[in-house]
Amino acid sequence: MNTLALLRSGQLHGIQRLDLSCDLTEFPVEIYELADTLEVLNLSGNALTSLPQDFSRLHQLRVLFCSENRFTHVPEVLGECPRLSMIGFKANQITELPPAALTPALRWLILTDNALSTLPAELGDCRQLQKLMLSGNHLEQLPEQMAACTALELLRIASNRFSSLPDWLLQLPRLAWLAYADNPVCDLAEAAALQRQAAQFNQIAWDSLSLHQELGQGASGVIHQATWRQQNSQTTSSSALEQQVAVKLFKSAVTSDGLPECEMAACMSAGSHPNLIGVAGQIAGHPERSAGLVMQLIDPSYxxxxxxxxxxxxxxxxxxxxxxxxxxxxxxxxxxxxxxxxxxxxxxxxxxxxxxxxxxxxxxxxxxxxxxxxxxxxxxxxxxxxxxxxxxxxxxxxxxxxxxxxxxxxxxxxxxxxxxxxxxxxxxxxxxxxxxxxxxxxxxxxxxxxx
Missing domain, CATH: 1.10.510.10 (Transferase(Phosphotransferase) domain 1)
Incomplete structure (x- = not known):
């Protein structure tokens, strides 16, 4: 992570990527001194509400991250940046995506966890668009003009208000990765799947688990190695069966893919298969009410x-x-x-x-x-x-x-x-x-x- 002091001292001259997270409320004009080389600008984790009207002076900029700020709309000035192909405004307060903000080179747009209720028809003019992340908004439909986005390969629209998926969406020639959980369109299917699994899915007491080292984490949760002490009517506390397992504790925030609860529902409903990571049960009685799963511990040869x-x-x-x-x-x-x-x-x-x-x-x-x-x-x-x-x-x-x-x-x-x-x-x-x-x-x- 770079610092404002380094930027102002001129020590960052010639860099291609700048990361600044220091409670900024205004865009630092010193960034313009990097205009001839700067390609990636990350201003996430600040308190910005706007970008300057001459932002396009950053003529080499290809990637802009402004997640976790206070923007209420995507700045229109971005449309004047001819090379800007990746834009990220996750977790702001955005209610509007102005057509003028869409850049000619747009390939990757991240607007996860905002308050969008509509999208502009002009999104259909973004013929190079490959990745579109819109989970955690208030959308009920996509503009029909997006049927022309034939380069689109990945779409995230989980945790919105879609009651159906448009027919044209399922015919896009390159679409391969789609997430739409936590929408009315799949509520009945999700409920039916969970009901089928509820009777046979174990509830595993939190106090029967002892967590050890962290094995990894992703957007939705953290995975630990753990010991699971299993008891039944034939075992005593001193002879309980101990098994090494993996425990995934879910975060509560909306991820780019959707809600962690939906991930857990899918894991629980998938059933057993030799090429799926096995799930032993759902954690019950966590002291902070965190949701979690007890899963198969994978051999380190994998x-x-x-x-x-x-x-x-x-x-x-x-x-x-x-x-x-x-x-x-x-x-x-x-x-x-x-x-x-x-x-x-x-x-x-x-x-x-x-x-x-x-x-x-x-x-x-x-x-x-x-x-x-x-x-x-x-x-x-x-x-x-x-x-x-x-x-x-x-x-x-x-x-x-x-x-x-x-x-x-x-x-x-x-x-x-x-x-x-x-x-x-x-x-x-x-x-x-x-x-x-x-x-x-x-x-x-x-x-x-x-x-």
Missing amino acids: QNLAGPPSLASCTRDVYASDTQFTVETALRIATGIAAAVSHLHAHGILHGDLYGHNILRNPQGESLLGDFGAASFFAPDDVVNAQALQRLEVRAFACLLEELLDRCVHVPAQQSYLLGLRALQARCALEDCEQRPLFAEIALELSRLCA
Whole structure:
């Protein structure tokens, strides 16, 4: 984190990224001295309400973060910044997105946790838009003009007021990652799924858990390793069964994907599958009433398949430069994940975040799909809508399969397997959504290749 003193002293001359969080109430004019090099400006965590009218003097600026400030509208001056492609105003007090604020190069717009009730029709003119994050607002619909946003790949509209999803949305040729939980459109499906699971889902007493080291955290919660002391009528306190588990304690804030409660509901409703991280039960009796889950502790031989998207990659995961897979390993990973997603779809759950960074795999290619933060419910008996939603996730799988295949090393004898996998990947990526296979067919085809 940079400081205002460093900025004013001239010591930051020539930098490409500036991070300032120091209770600012006014835009520091000294930032203009960085105009020839500054590409990323992060002013999150201040008390700003506006930007100056000559803000476009920052002519090299590509990325602007102004989260956790006090803006009531997205500044119109941003539309005068020709290179500005990523804009983030999460957790402000924004009620208006003026058409003039939309930049020509816009690829990534974050307006999570604000108070928007409408969006401008001109959003449909943003033909380069790939990522749009609108969770935690008051929206009831999207402008029909957005049907022209054919580059859109990721959309977050959880925790709004949508009573239905527009037909054109489910036909966008590149849309792959969709989150819409905590809206009226999925209330009935979510309630039905939870009712099916309620009778068999364990309530695990908080005082039976002993937390140890932190294993990691994300937007929705913190995960700890823990010891779970289980007792029944045949055990005494001195002979209780002890099991090492992972405990996820949820935060209460709205994330870019939606509410933590929706993530927990999806985890509880997913049921058991060998390629899903197992959930033992829901925590009861936390002293601060925090929601939490007790989950399977993953063997340390499992590692994340990839890292999350970067500012440069936008929607695509980042892999280590030396990542390589054998054809057998890639096929095992793809087969396991396809089976897991097929299982979720059969339970009326859209994962919403089918990415390599949400997959754990070991050296043998055994894989586990996790992170239900963007999961949403749908009604399987509404066949047309259900299949349209599932085929969006098929495109996400096409991206994953492409990333695996691009990193495969093989011998000539395996060429036919690669050709088969690439043909399947091409079908999953078809821009005509209705021509894509469903996951039941994908899983069957991959199992055939494995055999």
